[in-house]
Amino acid sequence: xxxxxDIRAWAAGLPAPEFDTTAWTTPPPLAGATVAIVxxxxxxxxDDEPFGPFDVGYRVIxxxxxxxxxxxxxxxxxxxxxxxxxxVVFPIDRLEELAADGTIGAVAPHHLxxxxxxxxxxxxxxxxxxxxxxxxxxxxxxxxxxxTPV
Numbered sequence: 001x002x003x004x005x006d007i008r009a010w011a012a013g014l015p016a017p018e019f020d021t022t023a024w025t026t027p028p029p030l031a032g033a034t035v036a037i038v039x040x041x042x043x044x045x046x047d048d049e050p051f052g053p054f055d056v057g058y059r060v061i062x063x064x065x066x067x068x069x070x071x072x073x074x075x076x077x078x079x080x081x082x083x084x085x086x087x088v089v090f091p092i093d094r095l096e097e098l099a100a101d102g103t104i105g106a107v108a109p110h111h112l113x114x115x116x117x118x119x120x121x122x123x124x125x126x127x128x129x130x131x132x133x134x135x136x137x138x139x140x141x142x143x144x145x146x147x148t149p150v
Contacts, residue, residue, distance in 0.1 A: 007076060017126065027143040027144050028105070028143055030104050030105070031104065031105060033104055033105045033143040033144045034105055034107070034140070034141050034144070035095055035099075035104050035105075035106070035108060035145070036107075036112070036137055036144075036145050037061075037092060037111040037112075037145070037146050037147075037148060038111065038112045038113075038133070038145050038147050039090050039111070039114070039147075039148040039149075040113075040114050040115065040116025040149050040150050041071075041072065041089040041113060041116065041148065041150040042071035042114070042115040042116065042150075043059065043068045043069065043070060043071065043089070043090055043113040044059040044061075044068065044071055044113060045059070045061070045067070045068060046067065046069055050071050051071040051072075054118070056114075056118065056124045056128070057114075057129060058112045058113060058114045058133050060110050060111075060112060060136065061110065061112070061113055062109065062110060063107055063108065063109050063111070066086060070089070071115060072115065072116070072117060072150070089148055089150050090111070090148065091146065091148065092107070092111070095107045105143075108137070108140050108141070109140055110136065110137075110140050112136065114129075114133075116150050
C-alpha cells in the first residue's frame with residue numbers, strides 16, 4: 001500500500017465508533033475563550049521522545065515553543081509546508097495575533113501533538129490517551145480546541 005488512492009481506500013473501510021448520545025458543551029464567546037491547538041502533525045521538541053510507529057501518546061508543546069520537529073514517518077507526507085512555515089500545521093502565531101487583537105480571549109499555555117498516522121490503535125487513543133489529553137486541556141482552562149489534522 002503506497003499510493004495515495006490505496007491508502008484512502010484502506011482508510012475508508014475502517015470502522016467508526018457510534019454513540020447513543022453526543023457529548024457537547026457550549027464554550028464562552030470567542031472573545032473570552034482560551035484556545036489550544038491539538039495537531040496530528042507528530043510535533044515534538046528536539047529533546048522529547050520522538051513518535052514511533054503505533055505511538056498513541058501525545059507530546060505537550062508549550063505556548064512559546066517554536067523550534068519543533070515534525071515526527072511523521074509516512075512516505076506520503078509532504079513536509080514542504082512545515083519546512084517553510086510552522087503555522088501550516090501548528091498555527092500558534094495566528095492564535096497569538098487573534099489574542100492580541102481581542103478576537104479570542106487567550107492562547108492556552110500548552111498545546112498537544114499526536115501522530116496522525118494511526119491504524120487500529122485508534123481505540124487506544126479514544127479510550128485512554130484522548131481522555132488524558134482532555135484532562136490536560138481542562139487543567140489549563142481551555143475552552144476551545146483548534147484541531148489541525150495533518
